[in-house]
Amino acid sequence: MKKKILWRLILICVTVILAIIFFLPNTPAFQHMPDWWKNNMPNKGIVLGLDLQGGLHLVFEVEGDKAVEITTDRYASRLRELFAKKNVKADVNVSGLSITVSPSSAEARKIVDENYPTLTAVETGDRLVYKMSDKEATRIKDTSADQALETIRNRIDQFGVSEPTIHRQGENEVVVQLPGIKDPKRAIDLIGKTAQLEFKLVDDDARVAAELPQLIAPGEEENLLKQFADKIPEDTEILFEKKVNRETGAVRKFPILLKKQSSLTGDLLSDANVNIDSQFSEPYVSLSFNAAGAKLFEEITGANVKKRLAIILDNTVYSAPVIQEKISGGNAQITGSFTMDEAKDLSIVLKAGALPAPLKMLQNVTVGPSLGRDSIESGKMAGIIGTIAVVIFMIFYYRLSGIIADFALLLNIILLLGAMASLNATLTLPGIAGIILAIGMAVDSNVLMFERMRDELRAGKTPRAAVDSGYDKAFWTIFDSHVTTLITAAVLFQFGTGPIKGFAVTLSLGVSINLFTALVGTKSIFDVINSKRELKKLSI
């Protein structure tokens, strides 16, 4: 046997063994391997995409504009405090993204300029109007996306998901992938909740408070707000408390008149936990404030005994208990008719902190685990049937040479799976289709060669000469046809979302490996057969 052929055979054997080693983790046999193997040899294999193992793919937009608004609000209230402290008489009002200080004065201007250099004055007449500079607004938006990412990561970590993928995309989007989630709705709620916790005093003294209806049906909120828009004092607002009837599931809303200014916010929390009420055995969330928060809480409760303090999460009132006495120690609790899961999730979001801005859901693709399983099963089935059909067809048409082509085809499949496993590539449902199509296309190289060989045989060449020149003549055709498929695969990879990327990966790997199996694999077999003795006839 010629040395060249031997080397090629060794190359084929080595690649096959490598492919099997890499693919092993995807087979049941891996479980029976000894520990040293599991620890030291490749143990990840092909990763299943979300569409096959089930899971969530979410894309959120971080509403950066809201973050800028929130920051503007915070600046305004800080300014009010500063003005009060330095005895500057000026009203501070916020509308949208601008802060208005009136009347204008040199002192007021100085205070703003010294403390908030990022605010640009857009009007300096009788009143001062400030706006966040564009650069600062962009920075806040960018930071808010980063913070949102971090907060979401914390929440997911505490929720407990194995191998989540969370990353930023584009300017202000966050992509969250959670494989194998059993309760997608709960996960979505957990991530999407802004979790802005506020404590606000209930304004029961205002005359208009008595005019508010006791309860309304959901959907009536807008009308009620419009109706009372002009009647309520300027420093108050109406929020709603939601009550759900456990038995009927009916939702009712109670309007409550509150002071606009929040007395205390969630960023002063140090911890949040779920406890069970001993009397009604209902879960509630207990909160602990940090030192500053505890002090503030003591002051507020001390100053407002017999008044009601509302606990508000994301603009919904959870409860509004009457302050019986000054509360020191920095503990509070949120009650409401929670289920255990709801209470647990609430404690998670409070502990992980509020999102810097609300999230808007752009995309949600959820696949249940059973659909994924079904897809894998039917994919396997289609793959096996397709392969058998092609194998039989090739033997029927090309006889012995068909068997050689089938050998190359099996080599192709083994190497493709091995290559995917070695790259820890993600297999998606379209990816399975890509493998199956690659099987159909894989024999094309052999068909091209065989047809050429037949031509040469017809022209009266000996089998060996026919094999060699058939090979040479087919080479560039095979090369060209593979490159064209690779071009479209590259385009698909470039533009595709997850599942389609998977398709592009399997298709391009399949095509590249096919070049190897056809040019090295099939040729070697023919050479081996030919090297023993000159064949009189070629079964093709």
Next chain:
Amino acid sequence: MIELIKNTNINFLGKRNIAFVFSGIFAVIGIIAIVQIATGRANLGIDFAGGTAIQFKFEKPFALHEIRLALENGGMKDFDLQDLPTENKILIRVKTTEQELGQVSDTITNILTQKFPENKYVVDSTTVIGPKVGGRLRADAAKAVAMAVIGILIYVAFRFQFKFGVGATVATFHDVLAVLGAFYIMGKEINLILVTALLTIAGYSLTDTVVVFDRIRENLKQRQRESVEAVMNISINEVLSRTIITSMTVLLTSIALFFFGGEVLHDFSLAMIMGVIVGTFSSIFVASPIVLLWGGKRPFAKK
């Protein structure tokens, strides 16, 4: 030696006018489909149009009209249903609504839980696509098709000659239009997975065309005295058996995928089956005639 096709000598290029009539019809339907898609009048999938799609798998058989009635009474508007009675599955699609994203799926699951308490279900899949993402995916898909076409044109022009690039591109585009048009006429959903199939078809059809062109190039060098048309005919006849054998094997796997590959890949494999057939047709009847029409002069004469 089994030969399906034995030393054929079919005058393929002589039949180009008949072929052009068919191709013209395919292309026109395809172009109409593109216009309809662009103006939003085609059956666009959720991924392009935006909206919500939920697939439920019930424990027991259900009546489609009862679910329709329940959803209508529950206040759902502008939805369509597609059932898979053999597996008690139903796909509910709701195009973009004013309701907040994500709430639509809650509303639907609530309605089904309340109206069919004795028939339990699991949610197989939920897809919610906001209008912004839908628009982005549409633009991406269009960009991808354009990029693929340009890439093909450049490669074939580089490996052969510009006029071959044009011939290959026209043939490839023709196949994409034909399958797209067929899907449009059948009222099938135009979605991302179809675009994937279309690009795969483009790649496959191009391979087919390149094999023919390769042989034409080779024969043009050897048969200097014969006319270009004659050389093209000889070349197509010579590679005919390869063309048909390869189409057969790809068809075999596509058919396996169609019957056994599961519901999600059903339309994908249907598109592949159609694409393989039309791709084979176009590499024989479209690609070479275009090259011939484009330039009467002998290609590769200068080499």
